[in-house]
Amino acid sequence: MSLIKVTNLTFAYDGSYDNIFEHVSLQIDTNWKLGFTGRNGRGKTTFLNLLLGRYEYSGTISSNVSFEYFPFHVEDKEKYTFDVVADIYPDYEHWKLMREFSLLKLSEDVLYRPFNLLSSGEQTKVMLAVLFLKENSFLLIDEPTNHLDLHARELVSDYLNDKSGYILVSHDRSFLDNCVDHIISINKTNIEVQKGNFSDWWENKQRQDNFELAENDKLRKDIKRLSESAKRTSNWSDEVEKTKNGTRNSGSKVDKGYIGHKAAKMMQRSKSIEQRQHSAIEERSQLLKNVDSSESLKISQMNYHKSQLVELDHVSIHYGEKNVCQDISFTVEQGDRIVLSGPNGSGKSSLLKLICGEEIPYSGVFRIGSQMQISYVSQDTSQLCGNLTEFARSNGIEESLFKAILRKLDFSRLQFEKDIASFSGGQKKKVLIAKSLCERAHLHVWDEPLNFIDVISRMQIEELLLEHSPTILFVEHDSEFCKHIATKIVELKV
Structure with a gap:
């Protein structure tokens, strides 16, 4: 077992004022099978590229393993597949490749066809087979399911379930549930690692979102109550201050010192309530940090005149x-x-x-x-x-x-x-x-x-x-x- 340690990672693209990641810290065991999830555009592929050392960043990423990225770049897709494999991994052993082909239900004759004439599913399987030949590497697998049909997804998912030591980017819930034991999620404000498959993570996320929303509702009511209380206290203070220049009902002279002291105490109380109100507002703004809004969409379809x-x-x-x-x-x-x-x-x-x-x-x-x-x-x-x-x-x-x-x-x-x-x-x-x-x-x-x-x-x-x-x-x-x-x-x- 070895660890990948990410400490205080901060990164933004050149020319951008917005950080993609800010002060991110996490640890990954290289024996884990990690599913990687998060909204589009949050930086999943960017994070994989940072692990690969392709961008400059602040903070540290330390590990004693090398990283390999899927999909491989194929320069000349008209080459025969065995040449494509050799370009990716010149020192591969044929029997090991055939072992992986067998697990992926690929026939050997695939090697003797031009790579560009293979189906997208066959291309994916060939690249995965080569990827898992690279021993002592931690594998970064970026969306292998796109364009795979249902049968191929099930086959690849079972294949990955028998492996370990990878981060898998996929948005297919069933696929992830079958082949991962941890989830990395890129949230709105941080990156988290949790044990379990996608369904476990989703259940935890919904529970946390519901808690934050309930607490937010409670705070919102507190803010309203405090705001009304501060306004009342301020009004009382103003009214008392006005009586400084008036007279008591008995006709005796007003004690301006007493009333000024009373008004000052009310003003102090008002300021105290106001500070509590601002604290509640600040707490509320921090609370909903990772609640992903998923507002309902609408469709406006026309009825046709025939069934x-x-x-x-x-x-x-x-x-x-x-x-x-x-x-x-x-x-x-x-x-x-x-x-x-x-x-x-x-x-x-x-x-x-x-x-x-x-x-x-x-x-x-x-x-x-x-x-x-x-x-x-x-x-x-x-x-x-x-x-x-x-x-x-x-x-x-x-x-x-x-x-x-x-x-x-x-x-x-x-x-x-x-x-x-x-x-x-x-x-x-x-x-x-x-x-x-x-x-x-x-x-x-x-x-x-x-x-x-x-x-x-x-x-x-x-x-x-x-x-x-x-x-x-x-x-x-x-x-x-x-x-x-x-x-x-x-x-x-x-």
Whole structure:
């Protein structure tokens, strides 16, 4: 056993006045399996890069282990996979690699295919296999689940559960629960390490949030009571002071010294109450330091004049001689929340694009309602750029509503001034989801909307879909999300 010690870590990017981390201290046992969670943009990948020594910082990070980061950068993806592996780890032993391949259900022939022709799931598994060949290293695994189908997620989760000595960034609750024994959370004001899986951490967080909110409510009432008391005492003091120049009811002369002394005592009492009031206000401002607001979102979906919006009857999609999917039949009725499920390469995205009006070659019967408005969220965020005001204007959505939704999804006002191209992967997906929520549509079609999106935002989106029950057709590999949301499952096979 060895320890990674982080002491008084403070870091800000060059040119920024805001610290990403400030006076952070923690200890990590290198035998732990740590899940890393926190809102998008809070600095998870930045923290991993600090461990790797890629940025200058103040404070200390001490350890007697080396760090390895996933995913590896592959310079030439057209190379054969065995050359890619050799570039990453020149001294690897083939039998050890085959042992990891076997655990990940990868066949050896993957090595003899160009890396860029492997599926995203195969690429992920190859890189994980190489990663775990690097003994005596502490592994930093950054979002391996993106673009993995449900079966591959379960397989990779079981694989990681049999390993140890890593930090795993993931927003998939079920995935984390299966393969971690500690959680690092980046909160609003600090970083904490807790023992247990994600569900344990979430239960503790809710308990702490509820305690802080109850204490905050109590303090707010105390502040109001103290404020009213201070005002009354101040008024009494003023009234007594006024009698200095008056007369007693008996007509005798007023004792100005006595009244002045009484007024001074009341003023002192008022000042004392005021100080207690300020202390209570200060205590309250410190109290809610890590309560993450998750305000409810809204969706404004239009009703279509018919109950049936889409019909597919024995539809097959084919590119040239290659069939992507075959003999697919289902209908989308108003109020349905349908998940398209199936392994990568089974044609889920192609079906969504066909429904959204793209020129996709198909056979069979495909019907869609006339003049039906569809709001589409794509997997791809690579084209996003420019500021949010320009984005709203170019997409014909109301800017104030668009930004209000992003605020609820944990965007800071400072983020509104930045170029979208500089956003994290999760923040870019939030831009697309916020745009979709602003659009007037009869049907929402979302293709893997939760890739890179933090857990709290996923729960907000779940609550939105359950509360407003829009008609939605979606592809998503987060099993918890699908279990809570889907009213129908359409299973595709390769």
